[in-house]
Amino acid sequence: MDKQILVVEDEVKLAQLMADYLQHAGFNPFILNEGTHAVSWVRTNQPQLILLDLMLPGMDGIEICKQIRTFSNTPLIMVTARIDEIDRLLGLELGADDYICKPFSPREVVARVKAVLRRTNEPFSPESALLHLDKHQLRATFFGEHVPLTAIEFQLLAILVDHPHRIFSRSQLMDKIYQDHRIVSERTIDSHIKKIRKKLATINNSQEVIHSVYGAGYKFEG
Secondary structure: OOOEEEEEOOOHHHHHHHHHHHHHOOOEEEEEOOOOOHHHHHHHHOOOEEEEEOOOOOOOHHHHHHHHOOOOOOOEEEEEOOOOHHHHHHHHHOOOOEEEEOOOOHHHHHHHHHHHHHHHOOOOOOOOOOEEEEOOOOEEEEOOEEEOOOHHHHHHHHHHHHOOOOOEOHHHHHHHHOOOOOOOOHHHHHHHHHHHHHHHHHHOOOOOOEEEEOOOEEEEOO
């Protein structure tokens, strides 16, 4: 498999330094020093992971991340010098898998890249999983027992399970579930999550798999 990593960073020397370390670690880095063509490049080349600076000329990292997430689940690490909590949560709400704050060591970047790729490429084994979803029959089993989910509940759970560790905001989940763009309250997602959790807890209340991330949304960790 081609281990292509896209580095979108306007600091030329920093971008090259990251690329050198990534290449030494066995990856195939490609550098863009501004954001204008990042989205189209991802569409065409489908990299294995994206390192995306938040502040970029042409198009900023937030907008790039937002557009990429409309068509791709490629692992994405935000790189930022703006370390306030709002920016961190905003980046993760938009679908980033991790973030790195400047200044950082290039070795940290390589370690984070490897960690995210391990996390997002872990093989899924239905036989050993606590939670198994059969998408053809819309049937969920938890610890080997059937979970009586509605179609909407199953769809919501499947989105989270398909992207373990990734944080989804309520608005993102609404957009994925209600693709007819009907007007619903964000509390609707909270209500569905509460019902799913209750049904799972009825089978086993010691294993929490859907986690709330304060101010951000929900994630699955099985």
